[in-house]
Amino acid sequence: MRPLDVPIGVSDFKALREGGKYYVDKTEFISDVLRAPPQVLLFPRPRRFGKSLNMSMLKYFLERSSEDRRPLFEGLAVMRDQDNLAHFQQYPVIYTRLGTVWAGDRVEARETLREEVRRIYEPHAYLLTEGALTPHERARFLEIFERRADEALLGSALDDLSRFLHRYHGKRVVILVDEYDAPLHLSQVHKSFAETVELIRKFLHSGIKDNPHLFKGVLTGILRVSNESIFSGLNNVVTYSILRSECATSFGFTEEETKKILRDADGHDQFERVRIWYQGYLFGEQSIFNPWSVLNFVHQSDVRFLNYWARESPSDFSEELIARWFTQCYEDFEKLLREEVIEKPIQDHIALRDATNHQETVWSILVMTGYLRAEAVDQREEDEDGEPLCKLSFPNREVRGRFTRIFKRWMEAGIGGKPGLAELELSLLEGNAERLAVLLEGFLLKLSSYDRAPKDVEAHYHVFLMGMLVTLEERVFQVKSNGESGHGRYDVMLIPKRPGLPGVVMELKVLPASGSKVPSKAKVDAALDAALLQIETLEYAQELRERGAKPIHEIAVVFSGKRAWVRSRRASPRRLPPR
Known part of the structure; x- marks a missing residue:
């Protein structure tokens, strides 16, 4: 690409124009x-x-x-x-x-x-x-x-x-x-x-x-x-908030403006990747690109997709709120990281004094500060305050990357920082059931939301486990959930980055929790046996065999309240005929 002389960090209009800087x-x-x-x-x-x-x-x-x-x-x-x-x-x-x-x-x-x-x-x-x-x-x-x-x-x-x-x-x-x-x-x-x-x-x-x-x-x-x-x-x-159509294109770049910038930089062939990384904001009904990131991208001669906005934006009040409400909003945050959409009422007027006391304010702040994209849906009768109900998601890869780093820092802290993360990784690589159970229970105790019993209890624990394991995605494993393998769908699979490294397939079971009463050992053993039998009978380890994972650990996990039990064994070497 041909680098453009863009006004990085120049906020004075006269200096920009007299300096001959590129201007949209x-x-x-x-x-x-x-x-x-x-x-x-x-x-x-x-x-x-x-x-x-x-x-x-x-x-x-x-x-x-x-x-x-x-x-x-x-x-x-x-x-x-x-x-x-x-x-x-x-x-x-x-x-x-x-x-x-x-x-x-x-x-x-x-x-x-x-x-x-x-x-x-x-x-x-x-x-x-x-x-x-x-x-x-x-x-x-x-x-x-x-x-x-x-x-x-x-x-x-x-x-x-x-x-x-x-x-x-x-x-x-x-x-x-x-x-x-x-x-x-x-x-x-x-x-x-x-x-x-x-x-x-x-x-x-x-x-x-x-x-x-x-x-x-x-x-x-x-x-x-x-x-x-x-x-x-x-x-x-x-x-004139981002939920209104007036002046929607006055801040940020439209698609046509971005295409012209890329043409001027001889980078028109990079538009699709630029869109994935830096577009996705919705102002009114206009799809908007992050201007800071686009200008930084064309300011260089080599093609480098980096977190420009995230890198230059210091930790702010939004991130303080994420940390404050993480445990209570855990499932919603994890769904967003899995690129799912959540629905929340969004306000364009924020009571900052209530932000640390009222969970619903968090989503509005994250939308207005650029962490989330809000797409309005029809108002519903249950929205008592008359606030527009919006579908929320990450606007682009850059913002998702920043949020993922925040998420991972919190998860790492929850399992004891870098040493805890290394211990989690080692427990999985070795199939160490006893140590894995200790780590899971320790982290469950930090999540107050697990005192409750949601409608879909197993999905609740599935979200927790996936959130914990996502911290390993960039290190050792590719983390997948609810995928097809063998004759059914496994709960969680950790696929090694290259053949010859250990792989893990996990099946979750949940036993009803009744206050402080712990399920009997017989019930726990039966649930663990059922989970391992399901992995074996339905050949959930087949995808790991095809990927060259060695050894393969089949792991059963049973949850009840804030207790966790784990049993592990190595998968047999047999293979199914090619599908």
Whole structure:
């Protein structure tokens, strides 16, 4: 491929255009914002989907400036619409990125917000020398400039500055707030949510609630935090989430845009693999590619499919939630890893304060942050809150890979880290039934969901066992379940990566659990014998023989509550006639 000079890490629109970087035209977003009836618009999108670049683009188009910025937009879609040109460089713009506000605690949040507000005021320092301020206003402006502002002054900073600018320019202002929710995510991790919400709410409210000096407000973030927190009382904010069709193509790349990028990079023959790795997001009804990953892919001369988005996205609040709810949502997570679809009601407004206490919030957060694809299905009567029911799955191979690594880290921790994983592997390779039973029981004790008795008890344990064994997939075995071999379908099979290595076929049985009462030894022995007889009679080991596995361990596993029993033997060397 021919590497393209793409804007990796460049979020300043002017620097991108003047630097001659490759650009996918997203200036229709300007038209969409100007045409949209709401005064204040919020666009929640996953990280690395071009939010900051689009906000910078809006700033350079709408902001009053002595320089002619037409060259920045030459040849782009926005310049072909006369209605847009009526707004070109017409407004004073207040631009802030709240990603600079760190909320480890209230003091840190206040100090970093004080610094960000100073940065907001700095481009408008001309107001101090133009006689545009009263003595009282000038004093307030200087308090901010000299980093002496208290919380009350920080809370009114946007209202004050918009009033000053409106009066001076005779034009209402545009307020652009990028990464508005960044301090809230950090505050969740550091347990300072309530204090941070109060500080950020006052700051934002002063600029976008009932502000007569406001022409248009645009906010971007990852989530739409619900009304009872940051947006309490802000009825003029309309959210354009990924569940809506409006502005669906403004963030991320469409299929046609991606095909053009690949053609320009002489990589059109890689489109199908790029689609598998980086497409799959659904915004409205539009299928969207991850722009960060696509641009990183064409930035190199060799063809390398890597986890670009996953690699550059730090561990975040979403991953904290996955760890928090893993045991309770275990079956759903494991189904997703097996590329099955689950159905959940999805909200586009998130109560972050409830995220660690209410399981249903987890799925909405994972959708909005880009970990899951949500495809809406018809609402059903049982959806009491009226939330749309969605089919959830991983959008692509890249995201599935990241989730698999999170899953494996948790599973490894559950069996004692790397040593426990090595012990599990050795137990299977040797057919060590006694040690395998100890490992299975130890891990069952960590999963609180196994205190319950679901409708399909055997499937419940099947999911558990498959989740545990998937940690070995990249090491020794290919892990398969419910496959055909011999005269029937085995429960679990571990196929060696190459001939001559041990293979394993497993049959599961479940005995009813009654409180702390343990099934009798006779019942357990009978179940173990039945499982081994089933493996032998139906020739479940046939596929392993055909794959050259040596030796083959036939393993029976019996579960009851949080107890596990295991019996193992080596399969006989006989073979069935070829099928």
